[in-house]
Structure formats: C-alpha cells, structure tokens
Amino acid sequence: MAAYGALVSLMHIIDTLEKHPSPPISIDTKQVQSITQIVTSLQEFLDSYTSPLADSHEADPLERRIADAVYAAEDVIESHIVDQIQSGSTVVEDHDFYQNLQKVIEEMNLINQEVMKSIEVEAQIKQKPVAASTSSSPTVKENVIVGSEEVFLEVLDKLTGYKLDRQIIPITGMGGIDLRVDDN
Known part of the structure; x- marks a missing residue:
C-alpha cells in the first residue's frame, strides 16, 4: 500500500525536523500541526480500508491520490530544507514555500474530507436493514489477521x-x- 508508506515517510520527516537538535529547520507550526492531523486521519482510514480493486492489478485511484499529495508535501518540505542548508541560515523567508505547502495541505485536506464522507456513507449503509445493505462491495473493513x-x-x-x-x-x-x- 504505497499511500500508507508515503504517509509514514512524511510523518518521519516531520518528526525528524521537530526533534533534530541543530540546525533547526523553520517550518510554520500551524502548517505542521495541520499536516500531522491530516496524515494521522488518513493513516487511520487506510488501516481499515480495503480497496475495491484489491483483487486486480490496477492501482486504487484513492490510494494513488493520497500518495501523490503526500509525495508533493515531501517534495515541498525537502526543497525548503535544501534551500535552508544551501543558504547557511536556519531562517529563510520563502513565501513560495509557505504558499506551496499550503496548497499541498489544502489538497490533502480535500482528500481527507472525501474520506470522512465515504466513512459516513459506509456507516449509514451498515445501519440500514440487511436487505438494503447488500449493495456494492464495502470499502471499509475491520482489521483481521489472515492465515494459519x-x-x-x-x-x-x-x-x-x-x-x-x-x-x-x-x-x-x-x-x-x-x-x-x-x-x-
């Protein structure tokens, strides 16, 4: 699941930046909190998500979209880190960086909102009588250990x-x- 791996990677980058003793890389705290909340929410969703394309060789469009947004966030953050290292300063005022990061956050937030809506729809389907709930394949399942x-x-x-x-x-x-x- 590339999307989940990408989310873990992004959280690792953010954790490393927050805990790295020197030089501190300056990233807006509110943006970091926003990304962290979105990533956590998407990870929780993917923990119980079963792709409708799980049995095929096709990539799931939702997972691909999540992964693409996360890769974009990583690119923006890592480019900013390189710029700060090359300038030799820990405080590089880069208006483009903050705008680009905000765009990525907005895209990830849109994806997260769509995910939350799908979870709500799934919950409503599960609450309906059994005859009505036998529609298309569900996209969310409980964690189950498969095997011997x-x-x-x-x-x-x-x-x-x-x-x-x-x-x-x-x-x-x-x-x-x-x-x-x-x-x-």
Missing part, C-alpha cells in the same frame, strides 16, 4: 514467551499475504 492460527500462536509465543535464550525471528513476506517464521 497455529502459526500466529507459535510466533506470538516466541515473541512473548519467557525463554532465557533470546532469538531473532525474521518475519518475511508481503503484509497480509504470507507469513513465514524462520527458526534459524
């Missing part, structure tokens, strides 16, 4: 068990598709 219950319990035991000898357990495979435990 026995393998899951084995991994859980190895991670939470009270063994004196600790071991590294690599878990490989694409999330949601495959789970392999190597005991090497």
Whole structure:
C-alpha cells in the first residue's frame, strides 16, 4: 500500500525536523500541526480500508491520490530544507514555500474530507436493514489477521514467551499475504 508508506515517510520527516537538535529547520507550526492531523486521519482510514480493486492489478485511484499529495508535501518540505542548508541560515523567508505547502495541505485536506464522507456513507449503509445493505462491495473493513492460527500462536509465543535464550525471528513476506517464521 504505497499511500500508507508515503504517509509514514512524511510523518518521519516531520518528526525528524521537530526533534533534530541543530540546525533547526523553520517550518510554520500551524502548517505542521495541520499536516500531522491530516496524515494521522488518513493513516487511520487506510488501516481499515480495503480497496475495491484489491483483487486486480490496477492501482486504487484513492490510494494513488493520497500518495501523490503526500509525495508533493515531501517534495515541498525537502526543497525548503535544501534551500535552508544551501543558504547557511536556519531562517529563510520563502513565501513560495509557505504558499506551496499550503496548497499541498489544502489538497490533502480535500482528500481527507472525501474520506470522512465515504466513512459516513459506509456507516449509514451498515445501519440500514440487511436487505438494503447488500449493495456494492464495502470499502471499509475491520482489521483481521489472515492465515494459519497455529502459526500466529507459535510466533506470538516466541515473541512473548519467557525463554532465557533470546532469538531473532525474521518475519518475511508481503503484509497480509504470507507469513513465514524462520527458526534459524
């Protein structure tokens, strides 16, 4: 899910900027808070989102739109960081930066509003009688662990068990598709 990865990446950039001791990169606090709220909301949505195109090889337009907006935000922020580093100053008044970042925030906010509307519609569909709710495929589902219950319990035991000898357990495979435990 490229959109979710992009959201995590953007939050990592923002966290790094906020926690980096020197030189501090100046970004408007209100814009950072706005981006953080939108990103958190979109991550929560994607945690339970199932693409209607999940079984096909096509990219989901909503996920693509989220990813594109996030990549644009990263580009704007990273360009500003480069400008500040090249100028040697931590305070670079860049009106274009703030405008460009605001445009990206507005686009991400529009996407977030559309997502919230779709969640409301989905909730209304779920509240209708069973006969009426058998329309098109739902886009939101609960988190469910798919796979062998026995393998899951084995991994859980190895991670939470009270063994004196600790071991590294690599878990490989694409999330949601495959789970392999190597005991090497």
